[in-house]
Amino acid sequence: MKTYSHWLGLIACLVVLPISPAQGRHDPLTQAEIDQLRDTAQEAPERLKLYVQFARDRLVKLEQARSDPKVKDRGQLTHDGLDDFLSVYNELDENVDNFADRRDDLRKALKTVIEGDTEFQSKLRAIKNAAGVSAEEASQYEFVLRDAVTTVDESVDDHRKLLAEQEDAARNKKKRH
DSSP: OHHHHHHHHHHHHHHHTTTGGGTTOOOSSOHHHHHHHHHTTTOHHHHHHHHHHHHHHHHHHHHHHHHOTTOSOHHHHHHHHHHHHHHHHHHHHHHHHHHHHTTOOOHHHHHHHHHHHHHHHHHHHHHHTOTTOOHHHHHHHHHHHHHHHHHHHHHHHHHHHHHHHHHHHHHHHHHHO
8 A cells, every 4th residue: 555655646746747847937939939930940040040030039129128217127127038038049059959960051050140149148248237237136137147148158169169060071071072
């Protein structure tokens, strides 16, 4: 009997655990964006360009909201906007890795991604160095901002390295033919 209740408890935990992390989280992508991504599931250049655009859109929306004097609770808004940006950016990075693992030619798409990386670095640093932000407000988004800056900084290095590797491989392939 003890074993039966033990297994029943374990099964209940396994059923509940996958549901728990999703509670309280929202998908930063709109349904229209999800549909666009679905349409480009196998097309690396188009899919990566979409992710760059979606990440850019999150930062532009955040910049607009931060510059609006009517906005209340700017610290929480900045936190949530950065969190959405980071979620989209992490998806971008994961897609780059997946397409690279499939040995897709990402040279053209990576140039777009790296341009986006450079733009994102600039925009994130502008948020970090914004004048007139109280310590209380900054404390609400300090961690997620630091995480976003670190993630983009590390990823741009990876993206540049991957581009160089793919360009070398393409040159070597041309020489052999």
